[in-house]
Amino acid sequence: MPVGTQGSVKGLSPADLRASGTQIILANTYHLMLRPGSKVIRDLGGLHRFMAWDRPVLTDSGGYQVLSLKGLVKVAEEGVEFRSHLDGALELLTPERAMEVQADLGSDIAVTLDHAVLLPLDPAAQREAGERTIRWTERSLRRARTLESPGGLGQLLFAIIQGGGSASLRKEMATRTAAFECDGFAIGGLSVGEEKRETWALARATAEALPVDWPRYLMGMGTPLDLLEGIACGIDLFDCVLPTRNARNGMAFSMDGPINIRNAEHTRSERPLDSECACEACALMSRAYLRHLHLAGEILAHRMLTLHNVTFYQTLMEAARRAIERGLYQQYAREFSERYRERGGDPPASA
């Protein structure tokens, strides 16, 4: 899922998103509840109509973004108290409010409020956040069942699983969360500073404790190689800002490794970003032109690199789906990863 933080996937129109192969986008509850406000969006018929996007939308619960705010954030049993980054107003995000806002937005998939804690964690804090997440999940789901979306459309409910860096606590949380009546599961609190090896061990432990036929969504990850690894762990859905954020920094993904479009080597390059890509940028524009636009501060550079990066991710996921359908996923992932690593691999973390 490309990330449409404020109701827009950076520079892309609905037609661009469809052309990129995007099936579903993520929108951020935190940003939209503050601006333009969820009641405004409800009054305008919900997020799909507001954004002119007629394919699925998943909204997050807002919890992660609130907990990541700089400044005073107080977590209590009732909910999370915080100040708006726009005007400093004091706000309270409770499990109930998170679901009310998402019902107003009218997303196809809403996510329960969780208590994520950043690493390092002592076992007592991990346990406390996990137990609170279970209680908030129950409250979120109970409230959500009483709500109606704009136009009366049904909303699927995903429950978030926490558990910090402990595989056994994550398994326990997954099992207890799976007892709730919901439509899918989101795995939160990973990729927050731990080693990659640990990330996958925890993701796998969590996924294995979940019912086999329910969708699993790994929140906030990752690079192309991460996605293939996640699929191998049993993950079905991902969201990540890398393709869109890196595009604005001048970084393009390609089968030949990451491209920094600012580099002087592209000054006279007639090559497209990725000769295997069919997006509008790769079909029409040279690296030389995109480099020029980026250095000149032209927004067409951001738009075209964003379109390319999102297309790159969607093409990768489409190929993975086809390989799974043919029973050849492991072979596909191994071959892609070997070739991709040989040619430069994932971008540096600082990109």
Add this chain to the structure above:
Amino acid sequence: MPVGTQGSVKGLSPADLRASGTQIILANTYHLMLRPGSKVIRDLGGLHRFMAWDRPVLTDSGGYQVLSLKGLVKVAEEGVEFRSHLDGALELLTPERAMEVQADLGSDIAVTLDHAVLLPLDPAAQREAGERTIRWTERSLRRARTLESPGGLGQLLFAIIQGGGSASLRKEMATRTAAFECDGFAIGGLSVGEEKRETWALARATAEALPVDWPRYLMGMGTPLDLLEGIACGIDLFDCVLPTRNARNGMAFSMDGPINIRNAEHTRSERPLDSECACEACALMSRAYLRHLHLAGEILAHRMLTLHNVTFYQTLMEAARRAIERGLYQQYAREFSERYRERGGDPPASA
């Protein structure tokens, strides 16, 4: 002609430009000679290929932008000495260099170097700038005939006419310029602070002194009502940054008068920018959504308002062409102007 200052019409792709009805764009010699450099663009096959734009391009001579630079600009008979706004490097723009750069860019229409002087002018300074423009026109055309564009494509040459605020001097300059062998005429040095009434008297005097069948291009103007007035004065071509620049400031043109998308009245408005427009923004997006995108600083707002404004201008020019073909231009211009003025008219000059 929408203005593609740095080789891009702010946020619009070639497909967007075609969808807007744009037949020809303007690109700025001054900006492109400094970055990425005209030799780079020549080596990459010229501006059309560089920008992936397969319709006509007109380049200006760079003179006006150089003379508008803040800081040290010295005009001598040889040319204009100035410092690059990018790195402070000392540069000399001569009539010969202006044409060499434009040949490198490979525009379809190149424009001679002129000496424009901002108002107020004393008669001696007007005469001096006019005479120098005549000499520079001759040098520009002589050099241009020896040059070749990338791929050997032919380039049309437009000669600029100056003459300050004096109708008789402008007529004289037009008559003397018309004696040169060239493909069209550009009227420069208008709309630089004088009254609108004076602008049109000077444009009309200049146009009337030019041969009837040659194209006439009025540089750097204007609002929708200006364009209709200009056509009545015998002008065929215009360029203006208003549709693109105003879009970035949140101002949209519409048949119902100018719209400031920031205004609170649009917070819950489901209306399109202009109910008579068929652009992507008007077909899909509400004012409420565009207002939200603008306030949130999303580049999709700039792109969509730019697309709309350019489409508005092209639709206006298309209607004017149809009216001319039917011999009904005066009636068309009067009816449009009355309706448009009644509903709010041109945007305030500060927009």
